[in-house]
Amino acid sequence: MRAKQTRRVDDAxxxxxxxTRRQMIDLLRERPRRAGELAAAFDVSAPAVSRHLRVLRTRGLIEEEPAPQDARLRVYRLRQKPFQDLQAWLDEVEGFWTEQLDSFRALADARGRSRRPGGDR
Amino acid sequence: MRAKQTRRVDDAxxxxxxxTRRQMIDLLRERPRRAGELAAAFDVSAPAVSRHLRVLRTRGLIEEEPAPQDARLRVYRLRQKPFQDLQAWLDEVEGFWTEQLDSFRALADARGRSRRPGGDR
DNA sequence: CAGATATTTAACTTGAAAGTTAACTATCTG
DNA sequence: CAGATAGTTAACTTTCAAGTTAAATATCTG
Structure with a gap:
């Protein structure tokens, strides 16, 4: 049913x-940037940055295009989909609290959260 | 000042x-479960599951408590905070599209997206 | 064209992550 | 108490991710 979506969430x-990649996303969130810009922001070698970008790209989080003025430069920008997928998954997880916690927490609070009169299961 | 929050997001x-841990979250989303229940769901050894649970716990995603009726059993349940932190971060990232893409993409489209035809994507 | 610049690919090293089996701890049951 | 059960810790192996430097590729500039 949602195997593909699951796969995408795992990829993301x-x-x-x-x-480092997490921070790269934070930088790309402000605006698209060139590889060199990103390399300058992190204290690792250019090849390392390049590989991180490749990971982000193959997993679908960013896309690359050559800069219009200078084809040596490559500009990376965020892709929206994986982040939407992640949010959708997190919304599902949040269901744990909205659906269940009402009843569960009411019960847990009622018994003081650490005592053990038989309640669940 | 969100260094601490950043740290938590990285932990999560x-x-x-x-x-495997991602799927464990999916199981715990339905309800709290014992270690053995989780072990049965994944085709790996009990020690491997135990270690995954430890990772999830030390990173703050789940909490453990002994089962009330039988102290050999340990019950794991989701903690809400890290998921909230993740959502908050994703909301920030989403700003990329809502804030910037409007003007940016309008501009990009207006000028034909690049000097070369076709190749894109 | 020669040299500089931007970035990636290649080749290699290293550390940690994830899996395994065996042993240990704690608790329950007859 | 003896034995079974639940789970973790220990010790070890293997796989893989991330870093490095050096070389390759592609493009720009004088």
Whole structure:
């Protein structure tokens, strides 16, 4: 039913697992940027940055296009879809609290959260 | 000043990077579960599951408490905060499209998106 | 054309992550 | 108490991600 979506969420999460890539997203969130701009922002070598960008691209989080004025430069920008997918997944997870917590937390609070009169399960 | 929040988002993303852990969240989303229940759901050994749970716990995504009736059992449940933090971060990222894309894309489209025809994407 | 610039690919090293089996701890049950 | 059950920790192996430097590719500039 949602195997493909699940796959995309996993892709996005895998891509975002590395803090450097996470920060790259934060930079690209402000505006599209060239590879060199990003490389300057992080204290790692250019090849390392290049590989991070490749990961982000193959996982679908960003897209690349050559800069119009100078074809040596490559400009990277965010793609929307994976972030939408992530949000959709998080909304599902949030259901845990909106659906269940009402009844559950009411019960938990009622019994003081650490005591154990038989309640759940 | 959101260094601490950034840290938490990185923690959450690191914890969710592994697809097995991602699926564990999906199971815990339905209801709190024991370690053994989760182990049964995944085709890996119990120690492997135990370690995944530890990662999820130390990164703050779940919490553990002994089951009331049988202290051998440990019940794991989702914690809300990291997911809220993630959503907050995603909302920031989404700003890219709502704030900037309007003007940016309008401009890009207006000038034909690049000097070359066709190749794009 | 020669040299500089931007970025990627290649080749390699290293550290950590994830899996395994075996052993340990704690708790329950007859 | 003896044995079973639930789960974790220990010790080890293997795979892989991320970093590095060096070389390659492509494009711009004088």
């Amino acid at each position: 999460l895998a891509a975002l697992a590395d803090p | 993303l690191a914890a969710l990077a592994d697809p």
